Amino acid sequence: AAPAAVVDAGFHGGIGIAYANSTQTARAICLVDVLLGCIGHAGGALNPPTPLVLGNLDPARFATPPVPRGPKLGSERYPLVDPVRGLCTTIGQSILAGDLRGLIVYASNPGAGYGNAQAWLSILQRLDLLVTIDIRWSETARASDFVLPDVTYLEADRGVGTVAGVNDARVFYRNAVLPILHDDTRPGREIFAGLAQACGVGEYFQFTSDDLAAAQVAPFGINLDELKERGWADTGVALPPRTGEPAIPLDGGKIALASDVWERAGLGRVPNWIAPMVEPGPGMFRLISGNRPFESHTSRRLAAQGAAEAGLDLDAVQMNADVAAHMGIVDGEIVELVSDMGRDRVRVETTPYLHPACIFTSAAPGGRSFGADAGGAQALGVGPLDHTPLRWDPLTGAALTQENAVRVEKIAAREDNSD
Numbered sequence: 001a002a003p004a005a006v007v008d009a010g011f012h013g014g015i016g017i018a019y020a021n022s023t024q025t026a027r028a029i030c031l032v033d034v035l036l037g038c039i040g041h042a043g044g045a046l047n048p049p050t051p052l053v054l055g056n057l058d059p060a061r062f063a064t065p066p067v068p069r070g071p072k073l074g075s076e077r078y079p080l081v082d083p084v085r086g087l088c089t090t091i092g093q094s095i096l097a098g099d100l101r102g103l104i105v106y107a108s109n110p111g112a113g114y115g116n117a118q119a120w121l122s123i124l125q126r127l128d129l130l131v132t133i134d135i136r137w138s139e140t141a142r143a144s145d146f147v148l149p150d151v152t153y154l155e156a157d158r159g160v161g162t163v164a165g166v167n168d169a170r171v172f173y174r175n176a177v178l179p180i181l182h183d184d185t186r187p188g189r190e191i192f193a194g195l196a197q198a199c200g201v202g203e204y205f206q207f208t209s210d211d212l213a214a215a216q217v218a219p220f221g222i223n224l225d226e227l228k229e230r231g232w233a234d235t236g237v238a239l240p241p242r243t244g245e246p247a248i249p250l251d252g253g254k255i256a257l258a259s260d261v262w263e264r265a266g267l268g269r270v271p272n273w274i275a276p277m278v279e280p281g282p283g284m285f286r287l288i289s290g291n292r293p294f295e296s297h298t299s300r301r302l303a304a305q306g307a308a309e310a311g312l313d314l315d316a317v318q319m320n321a322d323v324a325a326h327m328g329i330v331d332g333e334i335v336e337l338v339s340d341m342g343r344d345r346v347r348v349e350t351t352p353y354l355h356p357a358c359i360f361t362s363a364a365p366g367g368r369s370f371g372a373d374a375g376g377a378q379a380l381g382v383g384p385l386d387h388t389p390l391r392w393d394p395l396t397g398a399a400l401t402q403e404n405a406v407r408v409e410k411i412a413a414r415e416d417n418s419d
Helices: 022-036 088-096 117-124 188-198 209-220 224-230 260-264 300-309 321-326
Strands: 102-106 129-134 146-149 159-162 170-174 232-234 284-290 317-320 334-339 342-351 358-362 406-410
Touching: 088 117, 159 209, 170 209, 170 224, 209 224, 224 232, 317 321, 321 342
Parallel strands: 102 129, 129 146, 284 358, 317 342
Antiparallel strands: 159 170, 170 232, 284 406, 317 358, 334 342, 334 406
């Protein structure tokens, strides 16, 4: 089938940050695609999209801030991390080292999503100042000194946008659908302008949303009022196709199957096998997680609504049906997941489609993240990282989010059960 064939590295699962060998796995997949000759071919791995470049504010009218020259967090500890983008999960190491004393978090949740929640919340408490900007009362927001509530996307005038992921020359204008519903919320742009003013750099934010939007579409001769009214416009820019000879941003313009850069970082000239850090023993399971079709990794509320509409229990875990039957566990039964990290009561959904060595849980925080009720009982459910110790991969800084092992205990088999 090559070149109309591709191995997709995916987004969740074992690729990326889940295991000690995830980086090598992703690297090997990329090299398989190279050997297939599928890069730049229809049906194969298309070339990266070419972004549509929008116009900028006139520097004669509006001051332009200097570009920070220091490397982003993570890139100094880990040579393979992009110095322009950094690696957000390594801020925990910077906090522990005393290099980071204040943090502004925007639309992210390190208190639940960057690693073990209990460990991360403890790390965040070491900061002198923690500010969260979000639309929801997240774990990080609850631990913050100040919370600046943003408006939801339906209430926000988000200005000019481009079509992401494809070579598309159209622009669109994202008008607010609803008026701002709460007096104590502010649009994100207004929040950032206020923070800039408080930090002594307000001179760089002396423009309105319309000033920015008009500057962005000016190079294409698009009238901003007409764009707002219609919702979209074609810039007429000819963007290249995503097929054809790829442009390789490496020395010599070629992909290297054997790499000195990777070797210097300690990962070998070619991909090699690295055993998982944790190998569940007899009677143990690996706790894995991911987003099901109805879920959003940014909002438990939306995930819960999607689960209800699908007739599913967001806080249930899934277990291989044959393994469950062998253990005498029936569909819908409440059991406990146990490890050195604690105990969590969960409801089991059995399925024939899950690997027998795994227990699957939602990516949405649950169980411990809600605390205990008035009687001291913990809510049903388990967070995806509740049984994963806090770690950073020594070579890549990855969080190793699924390097764990749990056992399943039947509650009815315990003498202390009174339910």
